[in-house]
Amino acid sequence: MIDVENLTKYYGRSLAIENVSFSLDEGKILGLLGPNGAGKSTTMNIITGYISADRGTVRIDGIDMFEKPLEAKKKIGYMPEVPPLYNDMTVEKYLAFMFNLKKVRLPMKAHLDKICQDTQIEDVRGKIIKYLSKGYKQRVGLAQALIGDPPVLILDEPTAGLDPAQIIEMRKLVRELGKNHTVIMSSHVLSEVQAVCDKIIVINKGTVAADAFTSELTGTGSGTSKLRLIVEGREKSVLALLKRISGVTDVSGRGETERGCYEFIVESNTDVRRPVYRALAKADYNILNMSPVALSLEETYLDIISGKYSEKEADDDDGDIQA
Amino acid sequence: MMAIFRRELGSYFSSPVGYVVIAAFLSFSGLFFYYYCLYAGSSNMNIVFQNMFSVVMFIIPILTMRLFAEDRKTKTDQALLTSPVKIGSIVMGKYLSAMIILLICLCSYLVEGLILSFIAHPDWSVILGNIFGMLLLGSVFVSIGIMVSSLTESMVIAAVASFAINILLSLVDALASTVNTEGARSFISSLSLQTKYNSITLGIISLGDVVFFVTLTALFLFITDRIIERRRWA
Structure with a gap:
């Protein structure tokens, strides 16, 4: 569903990401993990077509983002780290605006009703976005990404800044969405990725440091x-x-x-x-x-970040894990 | 494009900006109308339009300052640029929304013309021609304002820089008069917005002038499109 090949991006002269490649099958949830400034948001911004890459390709459902951006963008719902909300609009008007902006052909009222129900923002639909709490803003951001029922969802730190109860809600929601969407979410909360995602990619210093199924990284499927x-x-x-x-x-x-x-x-x-x-x-x-x-993801993650993991993996199975 | 146009237009009226700009325009236009027409006992509105040149020059940057700068600051540009919309449509939507506010302002002249028609016989073709002329002039200022707004995250910088560019453009005539070479002087003065605008206020609408204003608008809007596209590659 999502094929990313050799993405390289420079900001001016500084390298943001280098040769980032991965692929994700339909209906899977991928967790992008990495320390701050590792290149997670850059990668997501390139996949969604917000910024371009200096090298590499992104294909969404076989459509090249750089060659046919309008078609590819139709297949993606994006929730950036800071939800792109117009503070002067009501939730209702904002969602209607996004609906029209994305040129969605579904019946508007029924579609927006369903999204509001799924993201539990029905009770604030008439409120001006400026006055919403952080949790609601985050959910409106998610609702906006769901407009048009895109097969691919890209969520940049969807739980950042939420309180514990909201985090649990949001995770549940993402898992629920993962049933009929292909999802990429980034996070620096390891337990979250472990709980929600089928597959994990660790990005460190702009490169893919590890690419594996969650069970492989946590050691639960490895037999030891x-x-x-x-x-x-x-x-x-x-x-x-x-x-x-x-x-x-x-x-x-x-x-x-x-x-x-x-x-x-x-x-x-x-x-x-x-x-x-x-x-x-x-x-x-x-x-x-x-x-x-249990070999916790945390342990593995720290190993990966410090570079120990790849050496160990190479010893174990001749570098079977693609990096 | 229509979605962005409607949002931006709505946003002018959900914040004080639209009201303030329209109110300021109406105050000046009313003042000049009172002074040059009612008080002076003249049915000739040309001079009102001529005086409005500098008002439009100052008011439009207020109208355009937030168009792209605010989107960048609040990160809503991420929603726009990741939607299946061409950058050109985004630029056009925003341009048209500002033009509608200008058009609303210009409607005040119809009211003023109507007032005049009770006491005199105003020349409607001149009034309509002047409204058209101010629309052309405003269109250039709007496109300049949008271009500057796309360069910065700060609305204040966008407004000040647009003022500066507009003032520089209005000084082209003064600059031309300091140049000695005949060819250079006529070239520089041919770039003057004010000369062309003033000839329209006198009722002379030449195709060349219309093309000049339209081309400038198109040029600045095109540059805006390129600036935004360029930033994706930065």
Whole structure:
């Protein structure tokens, strides 16, 4: 649905993004992740045709953005970081304006009614945008992007500046929209991307640092798992015992947590919780705590940003992940 | 284009700008009309129109200052430029909205002509010709204002820079008189808006002058289009 190839953009002489490439299938939600100033908004601005690229191509549903911008733009609903709202208009008039601007051919009243319902802004339709709260403004921004039912939605930090309840609402909305739209959203909140997106691209310093499915990055689909154990007993013999269990690939001691109790991290390629319990019970060691450690996106993200991830991936599977 | 035109026109009246500009125009036009026609006992409105040159010159930048500058400042240009609309249509929509405000202002002359017709016999062809002339002149000022507005995020800068350009244009005649070379002088004075406008106020509407005003308008609007397109590449 969305094909981005080798996008490169300079602002004056400074490089904003370089050779950014990725593709996204219909009906998927892609998360663009990266520190501030990494090039997320630039990438989105180019995809939506707001600015142009110095090199590269963007194809939306097979239509080239640079060759046929008007056709390609019809397929995109864009919610920029700052919602493009006219403060002097009422929500109703603003949405009608955007409807006409986008030359939508649907029945206007029914279409706008549905959008207002979906984004829950029905009760403020008559209000002047200037007087709306941040959360409502954000939702009107989203409503504006939905006008014309575009198959592709591009949302630049849709939850920025919202309160926790609104963030949950907005995420729910984006997930809901993802069912019948292809969505690209950017965020620097990692847990959000993890919760909402099917696929994640990490942009760092203007280049794609990682491109993977969420499950790959979080390690949940990779088959390796980590366990955190706190065991009462002698550290060295517990360590030796754990290492002998089949399936365990690595055990590391984390030191004493309380008197006579030690913490261990057990890495394995199968589920070893039962063998670990049996082995320790047989040797009369008490397990005080056993909990799985999911490789959090946060950890991976920090690795990626610092450049460790790509090295590790290259070691693991010969750089299968395209970057 | 129509969507933008309607929005901009509505925006003039949902903020004080439209009212202030129209009120200012009507005050000056009424004042000059009273002074040069009613008080002086003349049915000749030419002099009213001639005096309005500088008023139009100052009022129009107020009308055009926000057209693109505000969009950039509030980031609403992102909505415009990512919609399936050509930049040219956006420029035209905004241009037409400002022209409508000017047209509303110019309607005051019909009222003034009507008042005159109760007490004298005004020359309607001259009044209509003058309205047409002021529309042409205003159109050039509007297109200059739009062009300047597209260059900045600040409405104040847009207004001041438009004033400056308009004043410079009105000084072309003075500049021409300082040039000694005959060819250069006639070339410079041929660029004078005021000379051409004044000849229209006297009832002389030449095709050349009309083409001159229309071409200038088209040129500035085209430059605006290029400026916005250029920024996408910056």
